[in-house]
Amino acid sequence: MTEEIIIAGFGGQGVLSMGKILAYSGVMENKEVSWMPSYGPEMRGGTANVTVIISDERISSPIVNQFDTAIILNQQSMDKFEKSVKPGGLLIYDPNGITRHPQRQDINIYQIEAADEAARMGLTKVFNMVVLGGFLKLKPIVQPEFIRKGLEKSLPKRHHGMIPENEKAIGKGKEIIKSVHLLN
Template sequence: METEEMILAGFGGQGVMLMGKLLCHAGMKENKEVSWMPSYGPEMRGGTANCTVIISEEMIASPVVSEPSTVIVMNRPSLDKFEPQIKEGGNLFVNTSLIDKEPERDDINIIEVPANEIADELGNNKIANMAMLGAVIEELGLVDLTSIVNALEDKLSKRNRDLLPLNKKALDKGKELVG
């Protein structure tokens, strides 16, 4: 496995930080080197939020990602900001439920995921991030889905434990979409 440098971006409340944490937690469970670094906009709520994630078989020298191999965008401002930074031949995951603009690059792999539509079909719009994460895991093969589910079990608070089966369904739907 090569080193995967990612940026996950959206607005606050879309679960991009959780996606990043789950990827790193799953990577640790698989004895990989990981790095997670959050970045928040100045707004109190609903502002921009993104994180960088690095997963590697080798030691990670720096958590800074200037030319990511993969970018996951959950909203239009994130697409506008991060699409130009993707390494040639890299991956761009686009939440087509909320992004009505076509990506401009033709030198990258574009994976369209209607994450919010999948979440709505399952009855809870808060799991759009899990639908996107399922697609990412299937497409990139960075970590096993089982490791993500185990990480989710570790990270979910006791009051949200009842959402675990629904989160698993969203992961599976996202995975099926690109599988």
């Protein structure tokens, strides 16, 4: 099993953190992992993306041009990465701020209203964990106990009190993700 993922959105949406938690979770589960962030100098508000590869086998290169999964959190990222999903692959997106929804017919498309759900939960900082939960429902590439270990490893100790809220957000994401277009 090898899963090549791009997570893309605005800086400040937790794009890099989501990738880091996923990567640490894979490491904790003894998988081969690559985590490669990319962001502009402006950080918050600028575009950010991260490529995460999790595999049972050795990873030959962290450079990927076609992805098994794209997790898209803003319109600029949709414009840039929709075409980079492999045919038969998966695109997950939050419709908040999206003006042109995905058009491809050769991939599976899911929508997750993570921004709205995080606001309803009163925890806007766990937006990215709602998205991660939706992804993990569709592709459980790491086991839940390793996600917790990934959270413990990637969050500073002073934020470990937020781990239960992050886990709750992951669970909520698994509940609310919905299909938009599925391949037969």
